[in-house]
Amino acid sequence: MSTIKHVAQNSHFTATHVGKLDQLSAHTLVHAKSGRLITGKVFLKESTQATGTEISYNALPPHTDVPYFHTHHKNEETYLILKGEGFFQVDEGCFEISEGSVVRIAPAGKRGLTNTSDEEMIYLVIQSKEGSLEEYSSEDGKLVDAEAKWK
Numbered sequence: 001m002s003t004i005k006h007v008a009q010n011s012h013f014t015a016t017h018v019g020k021l022d023q024l025s026a027h028t029l030v031h032a033k034s035g036r037l038i039t040g041k042v043f044l045k046e047s048t049q050a051t052g053t054e055i056s057y058n059a060l061p062p063h064t065d066v067p068y069f070h071t072h073h074k075n076e077e078t079y080l081i082l083k084g085e086g087f088f089q090v091d092e093g094c095f096e097i098s099e100g101s102v103v104r105i106a107p108a109g110k111r112g113l114t115n116t117s118d119e120e121m122i123y124l125v126i127q128s129k130e131g132s133l134e135e136y137s138s139e140d141g142k143l144v145d146a147e148a149k150w151k
Helices: 021-026
Strands: 005-010 013-017 028-030 037-039 041-043 054-060 075-083 085-090 093-098 102-105 111-115 121-129
Touching: 021 054, 028 041, 075 093, 085 102
Parallel strands: none
Antiparallel strands: 005 013, 028 037, 041 054, 054 121, 075 102, 075 121, 085 093, 085 111
């Protein structure tokens, strides 16, 4: 079982590191409800102390399926495919996905995916409460003066 490395934090941020993407399969966890051991998944809410999102890195071996379909009560999910290709199913709709694909699913959508490629599929999943985003992008941002410490 691989661990998340704590990088730094203060009252305004928490930084962690999960390791190289090609080593995601070293992460394991026990599913809270089913008790099933899951390989290649790492949740970030606890390690980042997030209060508005749950993000997970995921690795799916070649020619395998996520072994279950699921829905959510309140959270929508956005899947970002970083590597690999396959199919994504939401309810009765099924479509191809590959590197660069982005899929948002409402809480009630029955979702599942498969990796049909010869390489490990790497993807991120971002969960947030449906309808909770009030301001975004430049509407929520504010430019401030600061000195770049990396220079």
